[in-house]
Amino acid sequence: MGLLDKIGTKSPWILHFDTGSCNGCDLEIWALLTPKYDVERFGGINRANPKQADILLITGPVTMRCEDRLRNLYEQVPEPKLVVACGNCASTGAPFHNCYNVCQGVDKVIPVDVYVPGCAACPEALIDGFVRALSLWEDKARRRESE
Amino acid sequence: MATIETAITLLIFVPLIGAIACLVGQRKILKQVTIMTAVATAVISLILFIEIAGQGFIDTRIFLPDDLGYLVEIFGAIVALTFLYLGWRTRSILVIAFSIGQLAVLSTILLTPGSETSFFLIDTLALIMVMITSIIGSIIALYSLTYMRNDPRRGVFLAVILAFLGIMNAAAISNDIRWFDVFWSITTLFSFLLIGHTRTDDARAAARLALIINTGGGLALLLGARLMMHYHETYLFTDLPIGNMTGLVLLPLAFISIGAFTKSAQLPFQSWLLDAMVAPTPVSALLHSSTMVNLGVFLVLRITPSLQGETFFSIFIALIGGLSFLITSILAMTQSNAKRILAYSTVGNLGLIFMCAGIGTPLALAAAVILLLYHAISKALLFLAVGVVQEGKMSEDIEDMYSLRRDMPLVTLSIFIGIATLVLPPFGMFVSKWLISETTTTFPLLAFLLAVGFASMVVYYFKWLGILLTSFTGTRRPLREDVSPQSYRWILGALSAGAVAISALVGPITHYLISPFVAMEYELPGLTESLSIFTVEGEVQALLILFLVVLAILIISLFRRRSRDVTVPYGGGEEVIFQAGGSYYLSNELVTKITRIGNLIGATLIVILVIIPLIMEVF
Amino acid sequence: MILSSIAILLLGPLLVGISMGLDRKITARLQNRRGPPLLQPFYDIGKLLSKQSLVLSDLQALFASFSLIFHIIAFALFAFGGNLLVIFFISSMGAIFLVLGAYSTPSPYSHLGANRELLAMLAYEPILFLAVIAIGMQGSFLVGEIVPGLLSHIPLILIALLPVLVILLEKSPFDVPTAHQELVTGPYVEYSGPYLALLELGHWYQLAFVYGMITLFIWGTGITSDIILKLVLAFILLFAAILIDNITARLTRKSMVAFMLTVGIGLIALNLLILYIIEVI
Numbered sequence A: 001m002g003l004l005d006k007i008g009t010k011s012p013w014i015l016h017f018d019t020g021s022c023n024g025c026d027l028e029i030w031a032l033l034t035p036k037y038d039v040e041r042f043g044g045i046n047r048a049n050p051k052q053a054d055i056l057l058i059t060g061p062v063t064m065r066c067e068d069r070l071r072n073l074y075e076q077v078p079e080p081k082l083v084v085a086c087g088n089c090a091s092t093g094a095p096f097h098n099c100y101n102v103c104q105g106v107d108k109v110i111p112v113d114v115y116v117p118g119c120a121a122c123p124e125a126l127i128d129g130f131v132r133a134l135s136l137w138e139d140k141a142r143r144r145e146s147e
Numbered sequence B: 001m002a003t004i005e006t007a008i009t010l011l012i013f014v015p016l017i018g019a020i021a022c023l024v025g026q027r028k029i030l031k032q033v034t035i036m037t038a039v040a041t042a043v044i045s046l047i048l049f050i051e052i053a054g055q056g057f058i059d060t061r062i063f064l065p066d067d068l069g070y071l072v073e074i075f076g077a078i079v080a081l082t083f084l085y086l087g088w089r090t091r092s093i094l095v096i097a098f099s100i101g102q103l104a105v106l107s108t109i110l111l112t113p114g115s116e117t118s119f120f121l122i123d124t125l126a127l128i129m130v131m132i133t134s135i136i137g138s139i140i141a142l143y144s145l146t147y148m149r150n151d152p153r154r155g156v157f158l159a160v161i162l163a164f165l166g167i168m169n170a171a172a173i174s175n176d177i178r179w180f181d182v183f184w185s186i187t188t189l190f191s192f193l194l195i196g197h198t199r200t201d202d203a204r205a206a207a208r209l210a211l212i213i214n215t216g217g218g219l220a221l222l223l224g225a226r227l228m229m230h231y232h233e234t235y236l237f238t239d240l241p242i243g244n245m246t247g248l249v250l251l252p253l254a255f256i257s258i259g260a261f262t263k264s265a266q267l268p269f270q271s272w273l274l275d276a277m278v279a280p281t282p283v284s285a286l287l288h289s290s291t292m293v294n295l296g297v298f299l300v301l302r303i304t305p306s307l308q309g310e311t312f313f314s315i316f317i318a319l320i321g322g323l324s325f326l327i328t329s330i331l332a333m334t335q336s337n338a339k340r341i342l343a344y345s346t347v348g349n350l351g352l353i354f355m356c357a358g359i360g361t362p363l364a365l366a367a368a369v370i371l372l373l374y375h376a377i378s379k380a381l382l383f384l385a386v387g388v389v390q391e392g393k394m395s396e397d398i399e400d401m402y403s404l405r406r407d408m409p410l411v412t413l414s415i416f417i418g419i420a421t422l423v424l425p426p427f428g429m430f431v432s433k434w435l436i437s438e439t440t441t442t443f444p445l446l447a448f449l450l451a452v453g454f455a456s457m458v459v460y461y462f463k464w465l466g467i468l469l470t471s472f473t474g475t476r477r478p479l480r481e482d483v484s485p486q487s488y489r490w491i492l493g494a495l496s497a498g499a500v501a502i503s504a505l506v507g508p509i510t511h512y513l514i515s516p517f518v519a520m521e522y523e524l525p526g527l528t529e530s531l532s533i534f535t536v537e538g539e540v541q542a543l544l545i546l547f548l549v550v551l552a553i554l555i556i557s558l559f560r561r562r563s564r565d566v567t568v569p570y571g572g573g574e575e576v577i578f579q580a581g582g583s584y585y586l587s588n589e590l591v592t593k594i595t596r597i598g599n600l601i602g603a604t605l606i607v608i609l610v611i612i613p614l615i616m617e618v619f
Numbered sequence C: 001m002i003l004s005s006i007a008i009l010l011l012g013p014l015l016v017g018i019s020m021g022l023d024r025k026i027t028a029r030l031q032n033r034r035g036p037p038l039l040q041p042f043y044d045i046g047k048l049l050s051k052q053s054l055v056l057s058d059l060q061a062l063f064a065s066f067s068l069i070f071h072i073i074a075f076a077l078f079a080f081g082g083n084l085l086v087i088f089f090i091s092s093m094g095a096i097f098l099v100l101g102a103y104s105t106p107s108p109y110s111h112l113g114a115n116r117e118l119l120a121m122l123a124y125e126p127i128l129f130l131a132v133i134a135i136g137m138q139g140s141f142l143v144g145e146i147v148p149g150l151l152s153h154i155p156l157i158l159i160a161l162l163p164v165l166v167i168l169l170e171k172s173p174f175d176v177p178t179a180h181q182e183l184v185t186g187p188y189v190e191y192s193g194p195y196l197a198l199l200e201l202g203h204w205y206q207l208a209f210v211y212g213m214i215t216l217f218i219w220g221t222g223i224t225s226d227i228i229l230k231l232v233l234a235f236i237l238l239f240a241a242i243l244i245d246n247i248t249a250r251l252t253r254k255s256m257v258a259f260m261l262t263v264g265i266g267l268i269a270l271n272l273l274i275l276y277i278i279e280v281i
């Protein structure tokens, strides 16, 4: 299984979910797919389907309405899976902190592996977070096997 | 020899006696009588089969006394008179006209008796027909015992069904076209009675339509018989000259083919079969898919040897068949009523057989007989399964069968098997599909009809099957806890097992049953080689398939052991409660339009079929 | 002979895998990106195999394996010089099991995808079937006995196979079944992890059959030139498909079926007609 896990890091499929962001970070995530940043270099493609995703790029502070949806999507992603909270809101809820209608961060709902700060998080930082998440992959896979 | 004769006599008379007992007997003996008759018929047909197999599948001829001939013809006149009466009762000028025509032709036939003694011919084709009728027919008779349990006129129904078996057996072995016509007309009558059995307005209208078209067909057949006497001086199929006919001598064959088209509901006559689906399901299974409608193709298969060498004529038979297949396959995609889908596909499959008969090469003929056999079994299975669903769910609509697998796993399995044996390799129908496709190289135009037809067939069958199979893991009942009644489960199980077994036996069946028939027509000793899948190249294929299937089972078992976690359907994060709807692709107007175009082309082709001999005569 | 057959059987899907990588690479270059490594499709399959198996319906896994198996059988028959018609029917069975697998899940997207996949089959199967018949008319249905000269006799059929390839590669304008913007991934939507890998592999074998059929059209004089010519021809068609993908938008399902059943069948009919006329004259 070791080899397969190593291969796994070469093919991270993305699920991007917006939990009520201002769309700033979303645009930056879409920029990752453009010629300039091109995450497909790392094998990453946007599958838009939780069942086939490995890395969840979550933006937004998770509004109350989005909470169940986020959990639902997260549960549909097969193990091993990684969650990257993109932007300040996804990490802490920052601009919307203490708002009556938000959960204040993705980690209040599902476990997060990597936090990418920034409002909006710039593409370079996102790629950095993305690559860091991949470095956690083998760890996760191994832990899953031992369980 | 004596065994065969007795068996044949019994196969005709046992069901008839059973029918009389059903008619006159009390309600409580119905069950015993039906079971006894059905079992007896099936067993006798098996004995017949074993006996003939023991003799190496040679043709058997049973000669009949001449007096019997008159009796049968008088019987034919009685049937025609019955049609006349029915025509008056149903207020149908056409039926009256047709039956008067029939009477007229019958009287001229009586005045010109043939010189040779008529006989029953039991070759492998007839044997296949008899086996289908006796075994599948008996199973369906048993099925109708349960299906019609609440019907006040159950006795009449069962009597007609049983009597039908006897008549069908007699028709299948008739070699004399006069006899054949009488039995044929009687099946028309039975079909009329059974379609109208429920006595609703729909049923009455459908029965009337069936009567009109089939008496018309009967008239065409009789005309064909009369002309056959005129041009060929014989009433026997076996005495027809073989091959290379041109000119007016083809005219009787044209009329006979028209008769066959009406019985087998080819375009433009398909409407009666579609409307006949209002009849109770056993009727659809028995008469309108697996046996009676086969009489048409049977008839054409009987005359194909005479068509050899004259491709210009026979190709029109092939075209009508091919057209029927194409149009009905397309139309079946637009239907949501399961029985109607099956009806369309029945017409289509019969069309395929006509196509093969029209192409007329040895391979095509083999394909035709394989189709005839496998189609009968699978279709009967599908119809019976739909009947069970209809009873359980009160609906024949495929959308109401959503997730049927949950409650009726056994019924779903039998529908799966029915469809798989009809469409998928490596089952029997696949062999015939393969042979048909190979034969179209001689006439590529037909390949175009086939191409779209096959693809549409896949669409309508698997759309339906897919809806049945939808279910969550673990929600399915175990097979033995299927909610349908016990007797149904036995019948469906038996038929499914039979369908699979007979599909697995396609090699031997082709070799022993079908090749002799084809070889008889063509005297081609080397034929069996080219048919069998056990040729050198075929052997490689067979071995390879075997090896890979083993591999497959290994892979599957590997994955089976893996723990699987259950998840929820994807709905963009929402919880989904899902009910499948169908997609039918064509609007109602388009369906009417396509039907109209199909009918128009079909009618034109039929007119051409009659005109060709005249033209040939002139030039 | 047997050795070369086994070589084809093993190399075929490998080559298809590489062609998929090439496809993504070329697409990326056309969009001025660097694109993934050439072996990316193999990485994808490896990763999928290592993931957790999540299912909705117990039939899903079964049908996915069936789909793979029938595609393998089809391609194996091809490699061993079997009958093209049989191969075609068995291969279409693989496609059918993909559809059934999609139908077996109670999920709206999956059902929509399955409906559309059936429609796609309605569009491409007639063309494939007729192409097979046309090849058979040139002499033999047996792959092992096909004689050179298909390209000069039935060139239009090669052109008719191009849209078939476009549909099978799930490329616009005919990526109707998988339509990732609206149906997520159509029939594949409820498949994840190893089962998706099975389907993907099955898809490779299916493509291997179609590419194989395309390579039957051209023959070189020696074995090296033969292989090179075949690869070049397959690549030309692939490249054409990629180009079409990048310069067109998706058409509706209706126009897909209409296009295939008129233009596709028309091309084949035209070719056969021309052949017939030449023969008569």
Ligand code: SF4
Pocket: A021, A022, A023, A024, A025, A026, A059, A060, A086, A087, A088, A089, A090, A095, A118, A119, A120, A121
């Ligand atoms: S972090 Fe800033 S830019 Fe990103 S979604 Fe939140 S508010 Fe918008």
